[in-house]
Amino acid sequence: MSNRGESQDGGRQNRALRGRAGRMKNGRGSGRASSGIVRLWGRHAVEAALKNPDRHHRKLWATREGVETLEGELPSDFPIEWAQSADLARLVARDAPHQGLVLECEALEDIFLADVLDGDPSRPVVVLDQVTDPHNVGAIMRSAAAFNACAIVTQDRHAPPESGTLAKSASGALEVLPWVRVVNLARALEEVADAGYWRIGLDGEAESTLAQALPAGPVALVLGAEGDGLRHNIVQHCDAVARLPISEAMESLNVSNAAAIALYAAATRETL
Template structure:
């Protein structure tokens, strides 16, 4: 099985994160190797917990930090330089727990959307997100800020071949549901009792034909005709909620 992060890293191999939630989560993540923290004293004071005495910190003014991040990025007095997270492979996350869906993203490339999807995945206890390596954004400060700390807690599997990954997901016992606004069935009607993988495509283009062919069912969210479609991150959040409430209803006999 092929997987791994494999691309999207800068020439120095580092990732620069900013903002309290993203930096705090990275500092608490034992899987992160931290290189250096640029910070204001107020920024460090806002963190939950204290930094080790030997942690590499360079004190700076807000204007100095602004020059280290994307234009107008809300750094909140914290900028962290760290190594990318280690590779995570598909077989490491497919545990078959029906309450923990897999989220598969087909060519969703906007870092704000992927970050927001990671945040929803963390909120609704998804076991992982899966993307194709060449058609997904790299780890970045923009993505991590949108994820609000979820980048550090939700496994992100990057694969070479998304269709092959969907085959592996099916072999692990997951029912693969592709989300498409033109589908006849609603998501609620398509949800199985067992493990589920939700597949979402890029806004506008949707899922590619080959990815649709690797789904067990195609379903839609029952939105009003007054709106043509939802942002992909909103659709992901609603779909994950539908899976979470399905599990609760089953456990309560509803």
């Protein structure tokens, strides 16, 4: 399904090379606005961040009970400030379940789209079009990591930043799943196609089901925000649109639930 002809493939390869060269020239290929400092909380998010060799840690505020829940031991020189649970509550979002652990660290380094597309083609790519709720994005990350996706791709301007809320919802997936932030999502989808991926946009009004639309080869799953769905320009950059075969009793699914089902379908399909 993804064979588009030799002349077309050659043109796409040339466009891809030009695009990658341009990104490497200005050094901002992922489109992330700034590196910044983030605070992560909760056992899974903090533990995953502590185990991530690419994460630069600054300080851990913790209760002794919270540290006891962590797997392994922290280095003896790790900067820890012991605190009471009520003190930690003042460092995080209101009513956030910090579980006795708040880690201040630097945001993860930028990741280039070309880097993740050069990996295992059997692993799907998840592309989110203006999904702005950090709880949804975090939950989608968790499913994407569970079903062996190679990356999640979002647009910088219309996606949540890296945060404690997102990391808590991702339950550790933020540290293991590459997150590519791009300036222009349509151009990113062109690059995804250049790499040989079949781009499927999820749309509840589509005629084909996802099972019918899934190819045997590399696939990119494209999901839009709840309510608005995929923008017209993003649909135009998909090779197919498909729906999940849900009951007529329900109008739609939460975008994170839809992503989990789509990822399961991609993981269990017959591949080449």
